[in-house]
Amino acid sequence: MRTFRLLAIGLVALFVVLACGGNKTSGYNERDQESYSFSKGANLTGWFQVSDSIHSANFGKYVKEDFGELKKLGVNIIRLPIVFHTMEANASYKVDKLFFDLLDQVVDWAEYYKIYIIIDNHSSRGNNPTPSDINKTLVPLWAEVADHFKDRSEFVLYEILNEPYDVGAETMSASRWSDIQQEVIKTIRAKDQTHSIIVGGYYWNNIDSLIELPEFDDYNLIYTFHFYNPHIFTHQGTTWGELPLTNLKGVPFPYDAHEMPQIPSELEAWRIDQINRYHLEATQEALASALDKAVKFSKDRNARIFCGEFGVNMPNALREDRLRWYETVVKLLNDRDIPWTQWDYSGAFGIYKTPQGGDIYSDLDTDIVRALGFTPPTQKTSETIKDSFMIYGDYFGKGILPTHSVMKGARHDLFDANSYEGKYAIFWGSPAQYDSYTFQFTRAVDWKYLKENNYALRFKAKATNENAQTPIDFDVRFVDRQSDSELPWRMRYKIKQNILPADAEWHTITIPLKEMTEHGAWDSSWHNPEGLFSWEAIDLLQFVAENADLSDFSIWLDSIEIVKKEGI
Numbered sequence: 353m354r355t356f357r358l359l360a361i362g363l364v365a366l367f368v369v370l371a372c373g374g375n376k377t378s379g380y381n382e383r384d385q386e387s388y389s390f391s392k393g394a395n396l397t398g399w400f401q402v403s404d405s406i407h408s409a410n411f412g413k414y415v416k417e418d419f420g421e422l423k424k425l426g427v428n429i430i431r432l433p434i435v436f437h438t439m440e441a442n443a444s445y446k447v448d449k450l451f452f453d454l455l456d457q458v459v460d461w462a463e464y465y466k467i468y469i470i471i472d473n474h475s476s477r478g479n480n481p482t483p484s485d486i487n488k489t490l491v492p493l494w495a496e497v498a499d500h501f502k503d504r505s506e507f508v509l510y511e512i513l514n515e516p517y518d519v520g521a522e523t524m525s526a527s528r529w530s531d532i533q534q535e536v537i538k539t540i541r542a543k544d545q546t547h548s549i550i551v552g553g554y555y556w557n558n559i560d561s562l563i564e565l566p567e568f569d570d571y572n573l574i575y576t577f578h579f580y581n582p583h584i585f586t587h588q589g590t591t592w593g594e595l596p597l598t599n600l601k602g603v604p605f606p607y608d609a610h611e612m613p614q615i616p617s618e619l620e621a622w623r624i625d626q627i628n629r630y631h632l633e634a635t636q637e638a639l640a641s642a643l644d645k646a647v648k649f650s651k652d653r654n655a656r657i658f659c660g661e662f663g664v665n666m667p668n669a670l671r672e673d674r675l676r677w678y679e680t681v682v683k684l685l686n687d688r689d690i691p692w693t694q695w696d697y698s699g700a701f702g703i704y705k706t707p708q709g710g711d712i713y714s715d716l717d718t719d720i721v722r723a724l725g726f727t728p729p730t731q732k733t734s735e736t737i738k739d740s741f742m743i744y745g746d747y748f749g750k751g752i753l754p755t756h757s758v759m760k761g762a763r764h765d766l767f768d769a770n771s772y773e774g775k776y777a778i779f780w781g782s783p784a785q786y787d788s789y790t791f792q793f794t795r796a797v798d799w800k801y802l803k804e805n806n807y808a809l810r811f812k813a814k815a816t817n818e819n820a821q822t823p824i825d826f827d828v829r830f831v832d833r834q835s836d837s838e839l840p841w842r843m844r845y846k847i848k849q850n851i852l853p854a855d856a857e858w859h860t861i862t863i864p865l866k867e868m869t870e871h872g873a874w875d876s877s878w879h880n881p882e883g884l885f886s887w888e889a890i891d892l893l894q895f896v897a898e899n900a901d902l903s904d905f906s907i908w909l910d911s912i913e914i915v916k917k918e919g920i
Contacts, residue, residue, distance in 0.1 A: 389428045548572050
């Protein structure tokens with residue numbers, strides 16, 4: 353088991369050599385002499401991976417208690433993928449203050465539970481090749497991040513860039529990426545001389561590109577690689593990448609000629625060549641041989657190594673094959689004393705029964721969890737909510753996913769400082785007609801019980817109006833997309849000027865569920881109400897400018913909750 357210890361001599365932190373492979377260890381802070389494992393963990397995806405701005409991140413996806421549950425599972429490393437270029441304030445190469453406000457809380461939770469937290473710059477992804485001048489972004493952003501976290505504990509690590517890659521030498525090359533990586537290392541060290549920096553090869557962080565990396569001028573590096581061998585197996589069914597494998601399914605592991613599926617006709621020749629070589633690659637011996645390259649690199653360089661990602665796409669792989677792959681790869685990594693974080697905790701490559709994730713006490717795939725060497729909690733039947741609960745406070749409640757639609761470029765903000773209570777409110781700014789804020793419920797709620805037992809939707813709202821002639825008019829509605837009718841029937845309550853005057857004051861709006869009225873349904877055409885709305889099939893709550901363009905308004909929402917209302 354890898355461990356990190358501090359040896360403080362004078363003002364300089366010296367690093368001892370690990371027993372396995374001669375790898376160097378990172379420094380520990382003087383205030384904490386205890387040794388902690390750096391051996392296994394998970395990627396918390398879909399949290400700080402937002403495509404537009406940190407102001408649209410669903411920060412409530414995980415809370416402090418989730419970190420406690422991860423610790424109980426056996427996780428001692430969390431890799432946190434962050435799309436750095438969306439954390440800037442107005443594309444200024446300056447980090448948005450909100451980003452640090454939120455990330456500081458995450459680091460607080462990790463330090464509390466003594467879990468290592470890797471700040472992973474996950475900006476390089478998809479089919480967009482890494483530009484050869486990416487240092488223009490990396491250098492100023494990493495300088496600010498390192499300066500911000502320089503006094504944090506040893507549990508914080510920096511990963512310069514996830515999976516840089518080229519689609520031709522004119523875009524990026526191994527030597528150019530090495531130069532950029534050394535420049536970023538020096539930038540970080542100018543601010544922070546303590547924390548470990550994770551570096552990786554330029555070609556999707558694969559093992560062969562790891563071997564090509566130079567010996568960087570730094571005393572505290574960890575060299576990372578990702579492991580998805582064989583790619584045909586681990587990525588069957590994926591819809592992204594240079595050439596997706598969307599229709600490939602049922603590829604077995606290990607190779608079995610009798611179980612190989614029919615090859616989709618749309619696959620490119622080089623993909624078919626991969627399938628033709630699959631019998632050579634889908635063996636324990638082939639996987640071991642690939643990982644031994646990383647071990648040799650570690651020994652030759654006296655360098656620490658780390659597997660930052662590995663996993664199998666869930667939807668198209670047979671579960672028993674997926675399980676065998678995890679058992680094989682985890683044993684190979686552990687036997688070689690290579691620390692790792694699997695991709696991912698809750699998602700298509702995750703440890704839950706479905707790609708949607710769920711509750712750790714009822715929805716884990718416990719066999720996959722054990723194959724990873726984690727200890728799952730005892731599973732039980734999930735409980736249906738039949739009581740008051742918070743939808744949005746400063747953050748969203750557990751099991752609630754926010755989305756918003758923007759029809760005419762209106763600004764939306766989940767973390768507006770103009771709040772009724774707490775730190776933040778939702779700014780629903782200048783909504784065009786049909787613009788909406790939507791909350792999806794991923795936990796089971798007994799809405800029929802709540803309706804019949806005098807519960808209400810209650811929230812705070814404030815509005816201003818630049819045009820006094822425009823009346824406010826929007827709907828608050830539930831949508832039953834799960835109903836057997838296959839139409840998304842709506843139950844709504846209309847918000848008018850008498851309920852929410854545009855006076856720049858906060859108002860409490862209480863909507864008894866009993867008083868909502870059926871509205872109809874829309875798929876590709878409008879359907880008038882037919883009495884088919886089902887309170888047992890609700891999965892969406894929406895605030896929507898259904899009836900008018902409200903571009904003259906600014907609207908704020910806060911403290912959205914379901915409450916018990918007596919006397920209805």
